[in-house]
Each structure stands twice: as C-alpha cells, then as structure tokens.
Amino acid sequence: MEPFFEIRHSDPSCSARTGTLTLPHGPVSTPVFMPVGTNGTVKAVTVDDLVSIGFEIILSNTYHLYLRPGMDVISAARGLHPFMNWQRNILTDSGGFQVFSLAPFRKIRDEGVEFRSHIDGSTHRLSPEGVVEIQAVLGSDIQMQLDVCTKWGISYKESLEAVTITSDWLTRAKKTWEEKADNGYRGKLFSIVQGNFYKDLREKSAALAIEADTPGIAIGGLSVGEGEEVFLEYLAYTAVLLPRGKPRYVMGIGTPQYILAAIEQGIDMFDCVLPTRTGRTGRVFTHRGDISIKRADREFDFGPIDPQCDCKVCRQYSRAYMRHLFKTQEILCSMLASYHNLYFLHNLVKDARRAIEEDRFLSFKEDFLKEYMGGAE
Structure with missing residues (x-):
C-alpha cells in the first residue's frame, strides 16, 4: 500500500508528534483540527475565510x-469539491454517528442499516459497500467506514455486537474501496475502533482494525456522554493500541482541553462542530477561557474578544459591538464569532505543532491550560 503519512518529529517527553498527510488536494500538516461542514458548508464561514x-x-x-x-x-457537479468551491481536502464521515443519533428510527442488521430520514420520514438503507460508493461520488480525500456507534452506559453484550458488526462491515468496505481505487479513485479509507468503555473490547476492535490494514485508523465511541476522566482514560488506553506509522483520528472533539489531551496521546486528527455552534450562541474562545459576548457587562467593553488573538475579528471589532450584533440578531455576529473560534483553534494546534518540534509540548500544554482554565470570566 502506498504510504501517505510521514511522521516529521516526535516529542521525547510524550507521544505527541508532527507529520504530513499527502492527499489528492494537497498536503496536510498534523496534528490538525478539521472544521465541520455538515451540509457542504462550514456554517456562517465562507470558503475564502477558511483558506x-x-x-x-x-x-x-x-x-x-x-x-x-x-x-x-453532486455527481452532476463532478463531486463535492467543485460543488462547494473548496479546492483543498475533504474528509467525509460515514453517516454512522448520525444514524446512531436517530436510534428510535433505525434498524441495524448484518447487511447494513435502515433508517428514516429526519427531513421527511422516508425510509433509506445504507450498506458498508454503498457508503464507500457514496463517498467516492463525493470525491472524499479521506472516507470513513460505516460503523456502529454506541452510547455511554450500554451493556457488554451490546458493545460486543457493535464491534463484531463494525469489523464485518470494515471487511466489506475495504473490498469496495479497493475496487474503486483500481478504477482511479484516490481517496483513503479509515477504519474505526469501537468497543465502548470495555477495555478488552477496545483491544479486540483495535486488533481487527489493524488487521484490515487501512491507510488510517479512527478512534470512535468517545465523547458520547461519558465524563472527562473516563474520556481521558479510554483515549490513552486506545491510542497506545494503534500502530505508530498510521495517522490516528479521534472523532468529535473540539474543546482546547480535549484537543491538547489528544495530541499528547499521539492523535493526529480531530474535528468538531463546537467552534461554529457555540459561536452562533454568542460564546467565544479566549486565552483566558471561553466567554459569553452577550452579557450585560459587555455593553461598554470596547476591547477585542481576546487581546492575545490577532485574527481579523479581534483586530477590527469590540466586545461591545459583538454584543450589539447578538442582541439585534444580526447574522454578522454568527459570522464573526465563528471565524474567531475557528481561528483560535487553528492557531492553538499550529502552536502545539511548533512546541512539539521544539520538544516542549508538555510545558506548552501546561502553560496554556493554566491560563485558559484559571482565567475564565
């Protein structure tokens, strides 16, 4: 299999590392935070702003x-990239988590999943093969296998069943992906480790994912309702099970604390809707913790959202103006707050990469979190 991931540097004090993903739409430096564009757009943010x-x-x-x-x-548009005018890389998830969230309206069988659309109630069926084919039509640079995502608190028996089905689906997904690759599709397939919060099932699922030998491996089934201590324990436990030479992806994390914890454990990729979702509700990241710009005491606060941030929002607009936009329900508030939050996380990860290269990631993490957790308003 053609290598597409290169580790550039590892911090000797922990498992944090920097690397490069070589993908059809250009190289990607890791660790990397990926903004979520659910419907082919990152909410309230233009493609030019993302660039x-x-x-x-x-x-x-x-x-x-x-x-x-x-x-x-999308097929008539020749793929998602030209359809949304995004010339860089796209990772697409399999839809497994969305089907998981529709639990009352789904049926999981060996052949695939049947669900009712949240839009109009129509019935649809997705198979592991079909999901690969859909993502090939999208032109995904990285695509995820169809998996069975499980929630916090389920039984061992249910968790084992989910691991078994996920592994069976992976075998079928890989076969279809290889057929697509033989016909010119260049996107990479990632397998997904499940196992809920049972360590032997995590080991079993990781072993099955490794055996499948996909280009990358994702850690699924985290941040699904468990507490922070449990998340950190199972993140660390699962990460060390995965091969060093392949990119590791933790799905659905977007707080600075979780991102830095993941990087320390050697995770290369993560995504979350958090920065844009919270931006639309008037919450923004700062180096002294996240704050609400809609509070009454912002009315005469003419300072920037974050004095330590050099994004265009912090350079050009005040907290007082942002509060005014929010109170008058102006769309511009969502646009500016979302831009700032994405810029903040992108810069956090960029600074983390620099710290890894300089063998000082743990001190960087400690200093950042000391200010971030200790200074929230």
Whole structure:
C-alpha cells in the first residue's frame, strides 16, 4: 500500500508528534483540527475565510449530503469539491454517528442499516459497500467506514455486537474501496475502533482494525456522554493500541482541553462542530477561557474578544459591538464569532505543532491550560 503519512518529529517527553498527510488536494500538516461542514458548508464561514485562516482539510457529512442535495446533484457537479468551491481536502464521515443519533428510527442488521430520514420520514438503507460508493461520488480525500456507534452506559453484550458488526462491515468496505481505487479513485479509507468503555473490547476492535490494514485508523465511541476522566482514560488506553506509522483520528472533539489531551496521546486528527455552534450562541474562545459576548457587562467593553488573538475579528471589532450584533440578531455576529473560534483553534494546534518540534509540548500544554482554565470570566 502506498504510504501517505510521514511522521516529521516526535516529542521525547510524550507521544505527541508532527507529520504530513499527502492527499489528492494537497498536503496536510498534523496534528490538525478539521472544521465541520455538515451540509457542504462550514456554517456562517465562507470558503475564502477558511483558506485565509489556513485550513488544509475540512469535514463534510455523508448522511446529510446523501439525503440533500442527493448524489445525482453532486455527481452532476463532478463531486463535492467543485460543488462547494473548496479546492483543498475533504474528509467525509460515514453517516454512522448520525444514524446512531436517530436510534428510535433505525434498524441495524448484518447487511447494513435502515433508517428514516429526519427531513421527511422516508425510509433509506445504507450498506458498508454503498457508503464507500457514496463517498467516492463525493470525491472524499479521506472516507470513513460505516460503523456502529454506541452510547455511554450500554451493556457488554451490546458493545460486543457493535464491534463484531463494525469489523464485518470494515471487511466489506475495504473490498469496495479497493475496487474503486483500481478504477482511479484516490481517496483513503479509515477504519474505526469501537468497543465502548470495555477495555478488552477496545483491544479486540483495535486488533481487527489493524488487521484490515487501512491507510488510517479512527478512534470512535468517545465523547458520547461519558465524563472527562473516563474520556481521558479510554483515549490513552486506545491510542497506545494503534500502530505508530498510521495517522490516528479521534472523532468529535473540539474543546482546547480535549484537543491538547489528544495530541499528547499521539492523535493526529480531530474535528468538531463546537467552534461554529457555540459561536452562533454568542460564546467565544479566549486565552483566558471561553466567554459569553452577550452579557450585560459587555455593553461598554470596547476591547477585542481576546487581546492575545490577532485574527481579523479581534483586530477590527469590540466586545461591545459583538454584543450589539447578538442582541439585534444580526447574522454578522454568527459570522464573526465563528471565524474567531475557528481561528483560535487553528492557531492553538499550529502552536502545539511548533512546541512539539521544539520538544516542549508538555510545558506548552501546561502553560496554556493554566491560563485558559484559571482565567475564565
């Protein structure tokens, strides 16, 4: 299999490392935070803004794009990249998590999953083979296997069943992906480790994912309702099970604390809707913790959102103005807050990469979190 991931440097004090993913739409420096563009757009942020911040890869959602606008439209547009005018890389998830969130409206069988659309209630079926084919139509630079995502608190028996089905689906997904690759598709397939919060099942699922020998491996089934201590324990436990030479991806994390914890454990990729979702509700990141710009005491606060941030929002607009935009329900508030939050996380990860290269990641993490956790307003 052609290598596409190169480790550039490892910090000797922990498992943090920097690297490069070589993908069809250009190289991606890791560790990397990927903004989520569920419907083929990162909410409230333009493609030009994503480029100006420096993002090299974003995430889109197979489930949502499959339902709307549908594969006929995207196929006619020659793929998702030209359809949304994004010339850099796209990772697409399999839709497994979205189907998981529709638990009352889904049926999981060996052959695949049947679910009812959240849009109009229509019935649809997704197989592991079909999900690979959909993502090939999208032109995904990285695509995820269809998996069974499980929630916090389920039984061992249910967790084991999910691991077994996920592994069976992986075998079928890989076969279809290899057939697509033989016909010119250049995107990479990632397997997903499940196992819920049972360590022997994590080991079993990781072994099956490693045996499948996909280009990369994702850690699934975290940040699904468990507490922070449990998350950190199972993140560390699962990460060391994975091969060093392949990119590791933890799905669905976006707080500075979780991102830095993941980087320390040698995780290369992560994504989350958090920066844009919280931006739309008036919460923004700062180096002294996240704050609400809608509070009454912002009315006469003419300082920037974050004095330590050099993004265009912090350079040009005040907290008082942002509060005014929020109170008057102006769309510009969502646009500016989302831009700032994405810029903040992108810069955090960029600074983390620099710290790794200089063998000082742990002190960087400690200093950042000391200010971030201790200075929240």
